[in-house]
Amino acid sequence: MAWMRKLLRVNLTTGNIVEEPLNMEWAQKYLGQRGLASKYLTEEIDPKVDPLSPDNKLIFCTGPLTGTSASTGGRYSVITKGALTGAIACSNSGGYFGPELKFAGYDMIIFEGKAEKPVYLTVIDDKVTLQDAGDLWGKSVWDTEAAIKSKHQDSMMHIASIGIAGENQVLYSCIVNDLHRAAGRSGVGAVMGSKNLKAVAVRGTGGVKVDDFMEFMKTTEAGKKVLADNAVTGEGLPTYGTQVLMNVINEAGALPTRNSRDVQFEGAHDISAEAMAEPSGKDGKPNLLANQGCFACTIACGRISKINEEHFTVVNKPEYWHASGGLEYEAAWALGAATGINDLDALTYANFICNEQGLDPISFGATLGAAMELWDLGILNSEITGGLELKFGSAEALTAAVEATGKAEGFGAELGMGSARLTAKYGKPELSQTVKGQEFPAYDPRGIQGMGLTYATSNRGACHLRSYTVSSEILGIPEKTDPLVTEGKAGLVKAFQDATAAVDSAGLCVFTTFAWTLEDIAPQVNAACEGEWTVDTMLEAGERIWNLERQFNNQAGFTAADDKLPERLMKDAAKTGPAEGLVSGLDVMLPEYYELRGWTADGVPTNETMARLRL
Amino acid sequence: MKVKLKLYATLGKYLPPTAKRNEIDLTVDETTSVLDLLTSHNVPMETCHLILVNGVFSPPANAANATLKNGDIVAVWPPVAGG
Numbered sequence: 001m002a003w004m005r006k007l008l009r010v011n012l013t014t015g016n017i018v019e020e021p022l023n024m025e026w027a028q029k030y031l032g033q034r035g036l037a038s039k040y041l042t043e044e045i046d047p048k049v050d051p052l053s054p055d056n057k058l059i060f061c062t063g064p065l066t067g068t069s070a071s072t073g074g075r076y077s078v079i080t081k082g083a084l085t086g087a088i089a090c091s092n093s094g095g096y097f098g099p100e101l102k103f104a105g106y107d108m109i110i111f112e113g114k115a116e117k118p119v120y121l122t123v124i125d126d127k128v129t130l131q132d133a134g135d136l137w138g139k140s141v142w143d144t145e146a147a148i149k150s151k152h153q154d155s156m157m158h159i160a161s162i163g164i165a166g167e168n169q170v171l172y173s174c175i176v177n178d179l180h181r182a183a184g185r186s187g188v189g190a191v192m193g194s195k196n197l198k199a200v201a202v203r204g205t206g207g208v209k210v211d212d213f214m215e216f217m218k219t220t221e222a223g224k225k226v227l228a229d230n231a232v233t234g235e236g237l238p239t240y241g242t243q244v245l246m247n248v249i250n251e252a253g254a255l256p257t258r259n260s261r262d263v264q265f266e267g268a269h270d271i272s273a274e275a276m277a278e279p280s281g282k283d284g285k286p287n288l289l290a291n292q293g294c295f296a297c298t299i300a301c302g303r304i305s306k307i308n309e310e311h312f313t314v315v316n317k318p319e320y321w322h323a324s325g326g327l328e329y330e331a332a333w334a335l336g337a338a339t340g341i342n343d344l345d346a347l348t349y350a351n352f353i354c355n356e357q358g359l360d361p362i363s364f365g366a367t368l369g370a371a372m373e374l375w376d377l378g379i380l381n382s383e384i385t386g387g388l389e390l391k392f393g394s395a396e397a398l399t400a401a402v403e404a405t406g407k408a409e410g411f412g413a414e415l416g417m418g419s420a421r422l423t424a425k426y427g428k429p430e431l432s433q434t435v436k437g438q439e440f441p442a443y444d445p446r447g448i449q450g451m452g453l454t455y456a457t458s459n460r461g462a463c464h465l466r467s468y469t470v471s472s473e474i475l476g477i478p479e480k481t482d483p484l485v486t487e488g489k490a491g492l493v494k495a496f497q498d499a500t501a502a503v504d505s506a507g508l509c510v511f512t513t514f515a516w517t518l519e520d521i522a523p524q525v526n527a528a529c530e531g532e533w534t535v536d537t538m539l540e541a542g543e544r545i546w547n548l549e550r551q552f553n554n555q556a557g558f559t560a561a562d563d564k565l566p567e568r569l570m571k572d573a574a575k576t577g578p579a580e581g582l583v584s585g586l587d588v589m590l591p592e593y594y595e596l597r598g599w600t601a602d603g604v605p606t607n608e609t610m611a612r613l614r615l
Numbered sequence: 616m617k618v619k620l621k622l623y624a625t626l627g628k629y630l631p632p633t634a635k636r637n638e639i640d641l642t643v644d645e646t647t648s649v650l651d652l653l654t655s656h657n658v659p660m661e662t663c664h665l666i667l668v669n670g671v672f673s674p675p676a677n678a679a680n681a682t683l684k685n686g687d688i689v690a691v692w693p694p695v696a697g698g
Contacts, residue, residue, distance in 0.1 A: 230694075231664065231693065231694030232694045232695065232696045233696075235625075235693070235694065236624070236693060236694045236695040236696060237695075237696060237697070239624070239625065240624050240625075240695060241697070242696075242697030242698055243697065244623070244624050244692070244695040244696075244697055245695070245696075245697035245698070247621075247623050247637070247690070248623075248665065248667075248692060248695065248697075251621070251667050251670050251688075251690045252667060252670050253670045269636045269637065273624065274623060274624070274627060274637050301697075328697075329697045329698065330698070464698055465698065468698050470698065471696065471698075474665075474672075475665065475695070475696055476664075476665070476672070477696065480672060480674075482672075510698075511696075511698070514696045577670050578669065578670040578671050
């Protein structure tokens with residue numbers, strides 16, 4: 001139960017679509033979503049495959065609690081070999097697409113091969129059809145969703161699609177569902193574009209059965225009460241969203257600024273949650289209009305925002321005057337602090353374009369920050385950029401760059417390579433703030449030491465959502481640790497990584513863990529699913545998933561030498577704030593982490609570890 | 616001595632109307648503690664979850680003993696999170 005026990009296998013080369021039973025033996029070991037789809041991927045592709053070749057596969061997968069009434073049970077993930085990184089990619093999204101796939105009767109869709117011409121897939125209960133997408137190719141995500149709903153005369157469809165960025169295989173393009181929820185990182189949109197797959201449109205009329213209904217209702221209601229009673233999930237996140245972190249992280253001296261030259265941004269307040277709530281524009285309305293929840297979510301942290309109609313970005317573009325998915329913290333950081341831009345409306349516009357054209361705003365903003373440093377050093381000039389003046393702090397540059405990158409036009413095509421390739425092309429690879437080719441997000445490892453180890457060891461390249469030690473090191477959840485020291489961080493990172501892998505595989509949102517522990521989650525999973533799901537078995541599944549991902553990356557050619565941070569973080573001390581004088585202590589933390597993981601000094605899981613985890 | 620008080624998120628309402636960008640410069644006595652500073656602005660201590668003094672965590676439970684120095688910056692939030 002909870003699993004639909006069926007997957008769809010869609011061969012885009014032949015057009016063949018088959019329904020297969022879900023491998024329930026694997027489901028018992030890898031749970032669902034991130035874990036289960038990673039198992040399928042690692043069994044089915046050569047780890048050395050070119051991510052953009054037809055031999056790569058693209059998997060949309062839900063978790064067992066997706067589509068249930070468990071709070072936040074609306075998640076799905078896209079698993080593939082990442083276009084940006086060459087590592088295993090798992091990008092997680094909310095909204096309503098994942099539950100709709102379950103309602104149609106499927107846990108997972110595996111896409112193989114490459115369509116000869118652009119296509120999209122419709123899944124209308126058990127009617128599954130590849131459709132011609134010739135008239136959709138070239139359309140934005142927003143126009144694609146409208147066109148498909150109109151064509152099928154069904155406004156209740158939920159659609160995941162790529163924009164022009166994905167079509168052009170911009171290496172950090174994403175897959176967007178429900179207009180502004182995204183499987184954002186690692187370039188999963190580029191893989192979709194490489195397969196000539198424009199969209200997946202789903203409509204389901206069934207439901208999700210659980211193993212023990214009464215127990216499930218009891219445990220999920222108890223879980224909802226914990227979320228409601230918790231000050232963070234019950235009040236802080238719905239009121240201010242993730243953007244409330246902008247001033248927190250800036251005060252803590254860990255806000256990477258101007259491509260990590262600095263750790264504090266003088267314009268942080270201007271682009272913060274507090275600024276979003278202040279009246280602006282001729283109508284006196286604030287940037288932030290409302291909060292919004294995904295399917296079954298009782299937190300509702302999402303932001304719905306509006307751009308000041310008089311702002312230069314939209315004054316002549318009324319098509320952008322509507323409300324849409326607004327700034328979340330990571331996007332606001334990348335588009336703002338990483339580039340030194342403190343213009344909230346310009347950031348909101350750039351974020352709209354990222355949603356509309358299917359770009360990961362974290363990698364885009366961080367790449368633009370790196371390009372701005374190349375400009376500042378005189379390595380880039382307007383002849384190379386086609387007239388783009390990439391000065392730190394320029395909202396005009398941000399606006400022009402995001403439009404050009406989404407369309408892969410002019411210098412935008414170079415920005416679309418990501419900062420690792422861009423800085424290498426111009427002879428300054430050390431300026432790329434990446435791990436395994438992926439731009440790191442909004443926390444400077446000099447000021448939050450655990451995040452350095454988090455980035456270095458993340459299996460999908462630098463990422464905050466694999467082990468969010470900020471929760472402990474800054475926010476004191478579940479208990480406060482000192483962000484400036486390395487002691488204890490190896491164990492903290494491992495614990496967060498294993499628990500997060502389990503949550504990501506259940507179909508739940510990791511934001512629940514600001515209030516929930518696995519003590520709250522395991523009973524809900526256990527009531528929904530066959531098998532014995534306890535805190536211990538979930539942690540074991542999480543550790544197994546982490547090692548499975550690591551094994552794939554090792555087989556793809558990654559080594560311990562790739563578990564490293566950019567030179568700047570290891571050599572250039574923070575200039576201000578509590579971390580002044582500090583660099584990352586990764587060299588101290590990494591050997592301890594390998595040992596705790598049961599890996600060799602070269603970062604390879606030992607035979608004993610593999611056997612213990614039944615890998 | 617002079618200190619700076621910053622109140623964020625729902626605590627912003629406890630700042631005087633003259634405050635801008637969620638902060639205000641204040642002149643206080645030498646023996647002023649974090650608790651003194653917050654209570655003088657009617658900020659309920661039970662709403663103060665995260666207190667940073669010059670960016671460094673200062674436990675709310677220890678607010679009475681956290682004596683301020685000239686130039687200190689005190690920033691306070693209710694329970695918040697993100698990511």
